[in-house]
Amino acid sequence: MKRVILAAASGGLFGAGLLVSGMTDTTKVQGWLDIFGAWDPTLAFVLGGAILPMLLAWNMTTRRAQSLVGVPFPSKPDPRLGHNLIVGSVLFGAGWGLVGLCPGPAIASLSWGGTGGIVFILAMIGGMLVATPIRVRIDKLAAL
Amino acid sequence: MIETDWIWGLVGGLMIGASAAIFLLGNGRIMGASGIIGGLVDRSGLSNWDERLAFLAALVVVPALLLPFYTVEVTTNITQNLWIVVAGGVLVGIGTRLANGCTSGHGVCGISRFSLRGIVATVFYLLAGGIAMVLFRHVLGVI
Numbered sequence: 001m002k003r004v005i006l007a008a009a010s011g012g013l014f015g016a017g018l019l020v021s022g023m024t025d026t027t028k029v030q031g032w033l034d035i036f037g038a039w040d041p042t043l044a045f046v047l048g049g050a051i052l053p054m055l056l057a058w059n060m061t062t063r064r065a066q067s068l069v070g071v072p073f074p075s076k077p078d079p080r081l082g083h084n085l086i087v088g089s090v091l092f093g094a095g096w097g098l099v100g101l102c103p104g105p106a107i108a109s110l111s112w113g114g115t116g117g118i119v120f121i122l123a124m125i126g127g128m129l130v131a132t133p134i135r136v137r138i139d140k141l142a143a144l
Numbered sequence: 145m146i147e148t149d150w151i152w153g154l155v156g157g158l159m160i161g162a163s164a165a166i167f168l169l170g171n172g173r174i175m176g177a178s179g180i181i182g183g184l185v186d187r188s189g190l191s192n193w194d195e196r197l198a199f200l201a202a203l204v205v206v207p208a209l210l211l212p213f214y215t216v217e218v219t220t221n222i223t224q225n226l227w228i229v230v231a232g233g234v235l236v237g238i239g240t241r242l243a244n245g246c247t248s249g250h251g252v253c254g255i256s257r258f259s260l261r262g263i264v265a266t267v268f269y270l271l272a273g274g275i276a277m278v279l280f281r282h283v284l285g286v287i
Binding site: 003004005006007008009010011012013014015016017018019020021022023024025026027028030033034035036037040041042043044045046047048049050051052053054055056057058060061064066067068069070071072073074077078079080081084085086087088089090091092093094095096097098099100101102103104105106107108109110111112113114115116117119120121122123124125126127128129130131132134135138 | 149150151152153154155156157158159160161162163164165166167168169170171172173174175178181182185186192194195196198199200201202204205206207210211218219220221222223228230231232233234235236237238239240241242243244248250251252253255256259260261266269270272274275276277278280281287
């Protein structure tokens with residue numbers, strides 16, 4: 001039960017932060033990516049602000065045996081990059097620029113995002129479903 | 145950027161970072177939006193479906209409860225062109241699953257632990273987003 005309550009607390013604060021920061025406004029996101037247009041630096045403050053508490057949190061994980069609910073902390077990050085990380089990040093960035101929504105803000109704005117917001121989420125879910133067979137194809141190509 | 149936008153960006157960013165800290169220190173997990181959704185979509189994360197669903201439900205409900213406190217109309221300003229919306233959504237869905245993370249997982253949680261994967265992913269999706277703006281806004285003029 002504690003696990004589910006903590007997850008809800010995290011998701012709720014995440015949603016509030018996304019709304020407050022402007023991440024749910026596609027014009028602000030596209031304004032940040034559009035360095036050759038009317039550039040909007042707000043997102044630099046969002047990312048910078050978000051990294052600060054997490055620097056502390058990762059530091060705290062080194063001094064604790066496990067998380068509050070008893071689950072061990074995530075293992076060390078994989079140093080290998082791999083082609084899927086690059087291909088995936090390029091595709092994700094292209095879609096993020098095209099519409100101005102990434103997964104978190106898309107879900108957070110569900111209640112006021114209208115038809116466009118719902119269509120985006122459904123298309124994203126569709127993309128996630130076909131990602132597995134696409135990964136298999138890319139791995140085959142990379143092995144050639 | 146209008147007057148106080150950067151302050152709200154910073155405050156909201158701190159809230160986002162604090163929410164990721166709760167998930168990490170509380171549940172021992174990386175707060176990555178695409179991973180939390182994707183694990184339910186492709187059924188790879190059903191073992192802790194309750195955690196994922198609680199996270200996503202609160203992610204929808206809490207901002208909705210904050211809307212009445214806004215004196216200006218809150219809108220996503222999303223494009224009216226649904227073909228663009230579908231293309232963007234599909235790209236985000238495929239891309240985040242291939243890369244195993246998005247802005248929150250790779251950007252917020254990855255960079256803050258100096259993960260090479262998180263940093264490289266962030267560089268590539270920012271570059272791709274910037275190129276998409278040049279191509280689709282300034283060259284083709286479709287967004």
